[in-house]
Amino acid sequence: ETGVTQTPRHLVMGMTNKKSLKCEQHLGHNAMYWYKQSAKKPLELMFVYSLEERVENNSVPSRFSPECPNSSHLFLHLHTLQPEDSALYLCASSQVGTGGKNIQYFGAGTRLSVL
Amino acid sequence: GDSVTQMEGPVTLSEEAFLTINCTYTATGYPSLFWYVQYPGEGLQLLLKATKADDKGSNKGFEATYRKETTSFHLEKGSVQVSDSAVYFCALISTGANNLFFGTGTRLTVIP
Numbered sequence: 001e002t003g004v005t006q007t008p009r010h011l012v013m014g015m016t017n018k019k020s021l022k023c024e025q026h027l028g029h030n031a032m033y034w035y036k037q038s039a040k041k042p043l044e045l046m047f048v049y050s051l052e053e054r055v056e057n058n059s060v061p062s063r064f065s066p067e068c069p070n071s072s073h074l075f076l077h078l079h080t081l082q083p084e085d086s087a088l089y090l091c092a093s094s095q096v097g098t099g100g101k102n103i104q105y106f107g108a109g110t111r112l113s114v115l
Numbered sequence: 116g117d118s119v120t121q122m123e124g125p126v127t128l129s130e131e132a133f134l135t136i137n138c139t140y141t142a143t144g145y146p147s148l149f150w151y152v153q154y155p156g157e158g159l160q161l162l163l164k165a166t167k168a169d170d171k172g173s174n175k176g177f178e179a180t181y182r183k184e185t186t187s188f189h190l191e192k193g194s195v196q197v198s199d200s201a202v203y204f205c206a207l208i209s210t211g212a213n214n215l216f217f218g219t220g221t222r223l224t225v226i227p
Contacts, residue, residue, distance in 0.1 A: 002158065004158075006158075031213070033213075042216075043204070043215075045214055045215070050213065055213060056213050056214070090159065092159075102147075102208060103149075103161060103164065104161075104215055108158040109157075
């Protein structure tokens with residue numbers, strides 16, 4: 001148990017569906033991240049929220065929409081996805097800024113399959 | 116830009132064998148270096164870290180030394196166990212940055 005909880009663990013959706021991934025961290029951190037892990041590719045950073053402000057958006061298609069309502073919760077809203085979006089989506093959190101070590105702690109991930 | 120190059124796998128070893136997984140990096144300044152491990156069906160767990168040159172990170176019998184002169188952070192373990200079977204990721208983060216840069220991962224299988 002790393003202190004970062006992701007739900008659901010598995011998700012199957014059609015290309016016309018709308019769904020959301022949820023991440024919750026219990027570590028008191030002030031930054032949260034979404035990563036995409038595809039087979040045979042390095043982990044891709046998608047979004048970074050620091051102090052609830054989005055500070056990074058790595059050219060992610062608009063069919064992925066993040067939301068960070070507070071420092072403990074992070075969502076990834078999905079709509080009209082493509083089959084190539086099938087992957088493991090990982091959430092992470094860290095403490096950044098003065099005194100923070102910026103060590104990222106990861107959740108177990110949501111395995112997404114787009115049909 | 117920052118990047119990590121990691122030894123490609125898969126790696127298959129017998130129990131109690133010596134393990135080395137190579138990792139080299141490119142970065143401006145003085146990054147912090149990490150090894151993460153991903154067990155089947157799970158997310159990434161921090162295995163060890165080093166934040167400055169010549170630091171040695173260690174955990175669960177694994178070690179890695181931050182070598183600035185060779186820009187390397189090779190992972191080693193003297194005697195692997197079946198339970199060490201997992202995918203290992205080398206990563207770096209530059210000072211003040213948000214991005215963790217990961218290698219492609221090395222799958223290790225340890226057979227009894």
